[in-house]
Amino acid sequence: MPYVVAQPCINCKHTDCVEVCPVDCFYEGPNFLVIHPDECIDCNACVPVCPVEAIYADDELPEQWEHYAEWNTYLAEQWQALGYNITEKKDALPEAEEYAAEPLLSQKSEEDILTWEGAE
Numbered sequence: 819m820p821y822v823v824a825q826p827c828i829n830c831k832h833t834d835c836v837e838v839c840p841v842d843c844f845y846e847g848p849n850f851l852v853i854h855p856d857e858c859i860d861c862n863a864c865v866p867v868c869p870v871e872a873i874y875a876d877d878e879l880p881e882q883w884e885h886y887a888e889w890n891t892y893l894a895e896q897w898q899a900l901g902y903n904i905t906e907k908k909d910a911l912p913e914a915e916e917y918a919a920e921p922l923l924s925q926k927s928e929e930d931i932l933t934w935e936g937a938e
């Protein structure tokens with residue numbers, strides 16, 4: 819039952835989650851973070867520190883975000899292979915605050931998730 823990062827994380831990168839994870843299982847894309855399902859130990863430490871409530875146990879994902887379990891697996895494997903394990907907190911993206919409120923908050927979708935593949 820790994821934990822999953824969902825839509826509210828897009829364009830955020832507050833990365834408070836990374837700081838508390840005891841097993842360093844977060845992977846970073848250009849504007850989104852994911853959890854590697856094979857590494858997460860289900861400790862729940864990251865959930866209360868995420869300022870936008872983006873993290874859920876996979877069996878508690880809101881229905882509209884259920885597909886993020888698959889997205890976390892897919893992207894974590896891709897970003898792991900590219901060496902983008904993130905283990906230390908960094909500054910949030912400049913647009914993070916704007917995207918944490920309406921109208922941009924509800925306009926986020928997985929189509930907005932950028933990936934490093936082809937970007938390097």
Ligand code: SF4
Pocket residue numbers: 823826827828830831832833834835836851867868869870871872873
């Ligand atoms: S704290 Fe939440 S929104 Fe910020 S990077 Fe981590 S999962 Fe994403």
Ligand code: SF4
Pocket residue numbers: 821838839840841842843844853857858859860861862863864865
């Ligand atoms: S639940 Fe625990 S192990 Fe899993 S990502 Fe969050 S902090 Fe890391």
